[in-house]
Amino acid sequence: MRLFRSSEILGIARDTLEFALEASEETHPNEYMGFLRAEDARKLGLEKEGQVITDVLVIPGTKSDPMSATVQTNMVPNDIKAVGSVHSHPNGVLRPSNADLGTFHKGDVHIIIGAPYDWGDWRVFDSNGDPRSIDVLDVDLPEETFFDFTQEDIDEELS
Numbered sequence: 001m002r003l004f005r006s007s008e009i010l011g012i013a014r015d016t017l018e019f020a021l022e023a024s025e026e027t028h029p030n031e032y033m034g035f036l037r038a039e040d041a042r043k044l045g046l047e048k049e050g051q052v053i054t055d056v057l058v059i060p061g062t063k064s065d066p067m068s069a070t071v072q073t074n075m076v077p078n079d080i081k082a083v084g085s086v087h088s089h090p091n092g093v094l095r096p097s098n099a100d101l102g103t104f105h106k107g108d109v110h111i112i113i114g115a116p117y118d119w120g121d122w123r124v125f126d127s128n129g130d131p132r133s134i135d136v137l138d139v140d141l142p143e144e145t146f147f148d149f150t151q152e153d154i155d156e157e158l159s
């Protein structure tokens with residue numbers, strides 16, 4: 001029940017951030033673009049209310065060039081439950097563009113990663129495009145983060 005979940009974003013899992021930095025580097029000179037998904041902190045063993053970003057979902061068919069990335073909106077799942085977005089700036093500028101500001105209203109956390117994609121080459125912004133901070137957390141990611149299905153899905157498939 002979404003209604004009863006705390007929407008506070010405590011931070012991002014270190015592995016997830018490293019993954020996004022690597023993916024941005026691999027996508028260079030084009031932009032990398034994905035949506036951020038989060039897990040309840042308690043599920044990750046943290047004794048805190050809130051959510052931790054654990055996953056980057058790249059929408060199939062996303063097209064990108066050095067200045068922009070275009071998401072096929074008809075490919076975005078209805079149940080995406082994204083808490084924000086991540087995208088890269090191959091020109092290394094760690095500020096939202098005017099086009100970015102037009103999309104940031106969806107979600108609370110927006111990460112911009114800039115070339116050369118080293119640790120620290122990223123900034124976080126809120127839905128207004130103002131800088132905000134999030135912690136990088138050392139947590140063990142649940143297995144379902146890496147495989148896009150759960151045991152329930154498998155059971156349903158087999159029944």
Ligand SMILES: [Zn+2]
Pocket residue numbers: 087088089096097100112
């Ligand atoms: Zn941008």
